[in-house]
Amino acid sequence: MKRIEFSREETKAMVGEIQDYFREELDQRIGDIPAEMLMRFFAEKMGPYFYNRGLYDAQAVLMQRMDELTDAVYALEQKTNFVR
Template sequence: MEKIKFSREETKALVGEIQDYFREELDQDIGAIPAEMLMQFFAERMGAYFYNRGVYDAQALIRKQVESLSDDIFALEQPTRHLR
C-alpha cells in the first residue's frame, strides 16, 4: 500500500479537527504542528486499518450487488419442458 498522502487543504482540515477535538473534549489547546504530527502518526500507524475497513465494506457491497444481479438474471429464465 502506498503511503497515505493528504493535500494541503485536507491536512489543514484534519489539523483543525484535531485541534477542535482537543479543545472541546480534553479542554486543552494543541498547536498546528503537534496536531499535524499526531495526524501523520495516525495515518502511518493506523491508516491501513481504516483503509482495509473501507475495502471490506466495498467488497461486501459488490458481493451484495452481484447476488442481486444474479437473481435478476435468473428471473429472466424462460420456462421449458425439461427440468434442469
C-alpha cells in the first residue's frame, strides 16, 4: 500500500487541531514537535483503518449506483418473443 503523505500545510493544520484539542479538552499545552509526532503516529497506525473505511464506503456507493444503472438499462428493454 502506498504510504499516506500530507503536505506541509496539511501537517501544520493537523498539528494545530491536536494542540487545540489538548488545550480545550485536556487543559494542557503541547508543543509543535510532540503534536506532529502524535499526528504522524496516528497517521501511520490508525490512518489505514480510516482509509480502508473510506474505500468500503466508496465501494458501497458505487455498487448502489451500478445497481441503479443496471435497473435503468433493463427498463429500456423492449418486449420481444425472445426469452433469455
